[in-house]
Amino acid sequence: MEYGLIGSKLGHSYSKIIHEMLCGYRYDLCPLPTEEEARAFLIRRQFKAINVTIPYKRLVMEYCTYIDPRAKAIGAVNTVVNKNGLLYGYNTDHLGFAHLCDAHGVDFAGRTVLILGTGGTHNTTSAVARDKGAARVLTVSRTPDAAKGQLSYEEAVASGAQIVINTTPAGMYPNVGVCSLDVAKMPGLEAVLDVVYNPDKTELILRAEEAGVPVAVGGLEMLVAQAVYAAESFLSRKFDDAAGEIGRITAALRRDMLNVALIGMPSSGKSTVGRALAEKLGKKFIDLDEEIVKADGRSIPDIFAAEGEDGFRAKESAQTVRFAKEGRQLLSCGGGIIKRGGNLRALHQNGVLLFLDRPLDALTVGGGRPLSSSTEALKKMEAERRPLYLAAADAVIPNSGTVEDAVAAAMEALDEIFSH
Numbered sequence: 001m002e003y004g005l006i007g008s009k010l011g012h013s014y015s016k017i018i019h020e021m022l023c024g025y026r027y028d029l030c031p032l033p034t035e036e037e038a039r040a041f042l043i044r045r046q047f048k049a050i051n052v053t054i055p056y057k058r059l060v061m062e063y064c065t066y067i068d069p070r071a072k073a074i075g076a077v078n079t080v081v082n083k084n085g086l087l088y089g090y091n092t093d094h095l096g097f098a099h100l101c102d103a104h105g106v107d108f109a110g111r112t113v114l115i116l117g118t119g120g121t122h123n124t125t126s127a128v129a130r131d132k133g134a135a136r137v138l139t140v141s142r143t144p145d146a147a148k149g150q151l152s153y154e155e156a157v158a159s160g161a162q163i164v165i166n167t168t169p170a171g172m173y174p175n176v177g178v179c180s181l182d183v184a185k186m187p188g189l190e191a192v193l194d195v196v197y198n199p200d201k202t203e204l205i206l207r208a209e210e211a212g213v214p215v216a217v218g219g220l221e222m223l224v225a226q227a228v229y230a231a232e233s234f235l236s237r238k239f240d241d242a243a244g245e246i247g248r249i250t251a252a253l254r255r256d257m258l259n260v261a262l263i264g265m266p267s268s269g270k271s272t273v274g275r276a277l278a279e280k281l282g283k284k285f286i287d288l289d290e291e292i293v294k295a296d297g298r299s300i301p302d303i304f305a306a307e308g309e310d311g312f313r314a315k316e317s318a319q320t321v322r323f324a325k326e327g328r329q330l331l332s333c334g335g336g337i338i339k340r341g342g343n344l345r346a347l348h349q350n351g352v353l354l355f356l357d358r359p360l361d362a363l364t365v366g367g368g369r370p371l372s373s374s375t376e377a378l379k380k381m382e383a384e385r386r387p388l389y390l391a392a393a394d395a396v397i398p399n400s401g402t403v404e405d406a407v408a409a410a411m412e413a414l415d416e417i418f419s420h
């Protein structure tokens with residue numbers, strides 16, 4: 001191995017994609033489940049340079065001849081460069097986190113900062129907060145140690161903090177929707193940062209957005225930034241525009257990993273355009289109406305007949321929650337998905353929404369759609385729903401020409417959405 005990553009479990013790591021997009025060298029994921037294997041790997045040192053992740057960021061320090069002072073102070077090394085058989089250790093996680101804060105204009109000066117969690121990333125983020133002038137850095141734990149001044153999640157709410165940093169795995173895929181901090185009760189918040197990047201927006205970030213916190217961002221940019229700074233150490237050279245590289249790769253990664261959901265009136269072409277768009281994007285096509293039918297065993301008209309619209313909506317929500325937390329999918333939604341706010345929240349956590357806008361007179365009456373019973377019904381429905389589609393969508397895609405035209409318009413809109 002020349003370049004790569006070691007850690008105990010690496011199944012979901014994006015590092016290979018990021019490094020190979022960035023530099024073109026080959027980057028291998030090398031899972032080392034046991035400490036003995038990690039030690040043997042470090043003794044053999046048959047690599048040019050590596051990144052290190054959980055649980056070996058401290059262990060590798062024993063094998064380094066030189067450790068960068070910041071890495072030493074934090075007590076963790078995530079980047080190791082082999083120079084003529086001697087290992088040099090650095091910490092680019094703190095550079096990555098500092099980049100995330102700077103890129104979003106987070107001002108730490110004189111602020112009270114809450115760090116959720118006591119694990120490895122706690123020290124990294126608290127070092128950055130202190131460097132940037134935080135007045136107080138408080139630690140929040142589910143099992144607070146009062147002797148160390150740690151706070152419970154209840155106490156944290158009343159701490160008067162302006163900045164919250166989550167370093168715990170709470171809310172991380174597949175256990176999405178989890179969050180112990182009631183940010184809605186913290187009116188002075190200026191920024192909420194989460195080091196978790198899958199899903200794109202954790203429950204904490206969604207809640208912060210809903211509470212109107214001005215800066216609410218997940219950890220993807222931090223992950224990319226630490227990789228870019230690690231690559232600089234790997235190759236002993238600086239990028240001309242590191243921030244530009246970070247922005248470029250973060251955007252490309254989000255385009256690749258996130259879902260695209262199509263919303264719009266019944267028979268506006270969500271399933272038809274969705275299938276073609278999925279192919280173009282290289283995403284897995286999922287038709288939520290089909291999934292409802294598959295899971296239930298009855299047709300949509302039969303579900304409506306037996307359980308009414310409410311019964312159908314409950315099934316629709318269950319399938320939405322199920323698929324929306326996954327990634328790399330094109331989700332073709334049923335027309336009524338916007339009737340429940342929870343559906344939109346689920347879709348936004350890991351994807352973008354496009355409103356497919358087909359002229360009212362081109363919509364189909366009937367066609368196995370119980371609510372599209374007449375032209376009048378469609379007209380009334382459109383008047384009610386149009387504002388909801390517009391409010392939920394990241395972009396509006398006209399579908400008034402051919403299916404290919406709509407696909408091209410959607411590709412253009414996605415280029416724009418993922419350009420920054």
Ligand SMILES: Nc1ncnc2c1ncn2[C@@H]1O[C@H](COP(=O)(O)OP(=O)(O)O)[C@@H](O)[C@H]1O
Pocket residue numbers: 264265266267268269270271272273332364399400401402403406
């Ligand atoms: N741009 C278009 N040109 C011609 N027919 C279209 C176009 N978009 C959709 N359709 C047709 O409209 C009908 C409804 O489309 P569908 O994809 O099932 O809509 P939805 O999933 O939104 O309910 C289908 O017969 C489809 O072929």
Ligand SMILES: O=C(O)C1=C[C@@H](OP(=O)(O)O)[C@@H](O)[C@H](O)C1
Pocket residue numbers: 264265266267268270271289300333334335336337368369370371
């Ligand atoms: O608009 C609606 O309320 C509905 C739209 C349908 O999906 P399409 O939009 O794919 O037709 C289907 O979910 C159900 O008949 C209800």
Ligand SMILES: [Mg+2]
Pocket residue numbers: 270271287289332333334
């Ligand atoms: Mg459909």
